Amino acid sequence: MEGPAEFLTRTEILDIFRLAGVGPDAAGKKGAAKDKDKAPAAGSSIPKEVGARVWFKNAEHNEADQDNVEKPFYQAKVLEDKGAKCSLQLWDGEACKEAKFLGVFEAETQHILEWSDMAQAGISDMIEIDELNHATILWNLHQRYFKDDIYTYVGPTLLAVNPFMALDAKYPPSVIEDYKQIMQAEENYLEVMRSLPAHTYAVAAYAHKQLIVTKTRQAIVIAGESGAGKTEAAKLAMAFLTALGSKNVDESKGPLATRILSTNPVLEAFGNSRTARNDNSSRFGKYIKLYFDKEDGLCVGAENKNYLLEKSRVIGCTPVERNYHIFFFILRGAPDATAKRLGMNDAKGARKHYSAFRYLATCNDIRTFKDKDGNEKKESMEARDLKDYAELAAAFVSLGFPQPEIDAIHDVTAAALHCGELVLDPSTFDDGKANTPVSITSTAVV
Numbered sequence: 096m097e098g099p100a101e102f103l104t105r106t107e108i109l110d111i112f113r114l115a116g117v118g119p120d121a122a123g124k125k126g127a128a129k130d131k132d133k134a135p136a137a138g139s140s141i142p143k144e145v146g147a148r149v150w151f152k153n154a155e156h157n158e159a160d161q162d163n164v165e166k167p168f169y170q171a172k173v174l175e176d177k178g179a180k181c182s183l184q185l186w187d188g189e190a191c192k193e194a195k196f197l198g199v200f201e202a203e204t205q206h207i208l209e210w211s212d213m214a215q216a217g218i219s220d221m222i223e224i225d226e227l228n229h230a231t232i233l234w235n236l237h238q239r240y241f242k243d244d245i246y247t248y249v250g251p252t253l254l255a256v257n258p259f260m261a262l263d264a265k266y267p268p269s270v271i272e273d274y275k276q277i278m279q280a281e282e283n284y285l286e287v288m289r290s291l292p293a294h295t296y297a298v299a300a301y302a303h304k305q306l307i308v309t310k311t312r313q314a315i316v317i318a319g320e321s322g323a324g325k326t327e328a329a330k331l332a333m334a335f336l337t338a339l340g341s342k343n344v345d346e347s348k349g350p351l352a353t354r355i356l357s358t359n360p361v362l363e364a365f366g367n368s369r370t371a372r373n374d375n376s377s378r379f380g381k382y383i384k385l386y387f388d389k390e391d392g393l394c395v396g397a398e399n400k401n402y403l404l405e406k407s408r409v410i411g412c413t414p415v416e417r418n419y420h421i422f423f424f425i426l427r428g429a430p431d432a433t434a435k436r437l438g439m440n441d442a443k444g445a446r447k448h449y450s451a452f453r454y455l456a457t458c459n460d461i462r463t464f465k466d467k468d469g470n471e472k473k474e475s476m477e478a479r480d481l482k483d484y485a486e487l488a489a490a491f492v493s494l495g496f497p498q499p500e501i502d503a504i505h506d507v508t509a510a511a512l513h514c515g516e517l518v519l520d521p522s523t524f525d526d527g528k529a530n531t532p533v534s535i536t537s538t539a540v541v
């Protein structure tokens with residue numbers, strides 16, 4: 096939203112949830128109307144008490160600039176309210192490199208936002224925060240993040256902050272069992288959900304419960320910028336919903352739950368690649384439909400619709416990125432006989448380096464990461480490609496692909512790579528006038 100309000104006001108957010116029929120006020124709690132009458136727009140000129148703790152917005156912070164290291168908000172103490180301006184001092188102990196904020200400084204009152212002790216505590220549903228503004232939302236998320244609580248609700252919406260590390264110890268797969276209580280609850284399942292730590296599993300459980308209770312279709316929309324964790328969140332939701340149990344319509348096939356989860360490595364191999372922001376970036380959109388038996392709630396099928404694949408990536412990418420994972424998986428991971436058949440070996444029989452292929456030559460295969468001591472390290476993605484190829488091969492089997500089809504998929508993928516080696520003679524291209532194709536001047540790959 097535009098303007099000094101920075102964000103929706105608490106009243107506006109409550110109104111949205113009320114209209115959606117969810118959130119504390121939807122249950123008929125008193126106070127919403129009162130709140131509406133009284134709530135001032137965030138950042139408006141509420142008199143600031145001398146000594147009050149507030150947030151002030153650093154006007155030099157630019158959200159759109161990723162290299163901007165300026166903090167967006169500072170904690171400060173009000174020394175004097177002068178109407179349009181306030182004299183402030185950074186709150187005790189607040190570290191600040193910018194000399195301009197040291198000592199007493201003046202800030203425009205419209206850049207001063209209310210402080211919240213509730214956000215200080217890091218509460219799990221931000222709809223409860225007494226002073227809801229951009230700063231308190233960020234601070235609440237910050238407080239939780241440092242306790243590895245990456246999930247926080249805003250009413251029915253779950254915010255997930257990328258942990259940039261595996262949180263297996265905190266959220267082992269066994270916690271799925273805890274969230275099954277939501278479906279088992281005869282009534283008040285929303286309260287059961289709220290009594291459990293915020294998690295993607297809870298959202299999936301709630302959607303499933305609503306499906307069974309209301310007999311209406313449910314949708315979980317996962318949104319965020321590249322690298323935010325959408326794919327990981329989608330996989331967690333699928334893992335939960337399939338762990339509730341599934342039944343095979345066709346008994347000759349492997350367990351349905353396993354097959355549904357096996358679609359992920361296949362889709363990621365062919366549709367994900369490394370970008371400047373994410374080593375496993377989905378270069379396509381997907382719409383996953385899961386079907387459940389309306390009587391017993393067990394999963395009975397799945398459908399996956401993919402759209403908007405970034406096809407241009409196949410013929411090249413920027414120097415900080417990589418082509419689709421599948422080319423590297425096959426080149427590095429395919430068994431020797433397959434690699435030989437696909438022209439992945441050089442004249443001496445050794446596996447070719449990816450730079451031997453024009454479509455891969457510009458790819459950047461070295462990832463930079465920080466080790467546990469915070470030291471910057473670099474490594475090739477080869478070990479990961481080998482592991483992921485093995486997972487892909489297992490997924491093909493679990494999905495029931497017959498061997499000739501698996502071979503054909505390898506053939507077509509390798510053929511796409513070899514197409515990059517063709518050299519065309521543009522002088523022979525007649526734009527389809529005489530219906531003659533352009534001549535190929537290289538013969539090595541044909």
Ligand SMILES: Nc1ncnc2c1ncn2[C@@H]1O[C@H](COP(=O)(O)OP(=O)(O)OP(=O)(O)O)[C@@H](O)[C@H]1O
Pocket residue numbers: 255257258259260261262319320321322323324325326327328373375376377378
């Ligand atoms: N909940 C999580 N637990 C552990 N790691 C995570 C989680 N969410 C994200 N990550 C880490 O962040 C990386 C990027 O996440 P992910 O691929 O899901 O992003 P995305 O939103 O799908 O991005 P894109 O739009 O580029 O596809 C993951 O490979 C993983 O390393």
Ligand SMILES: [Mg+2]
Pocket residue numbers: 325326327375376377
């Ligand atoms: Mg993704």
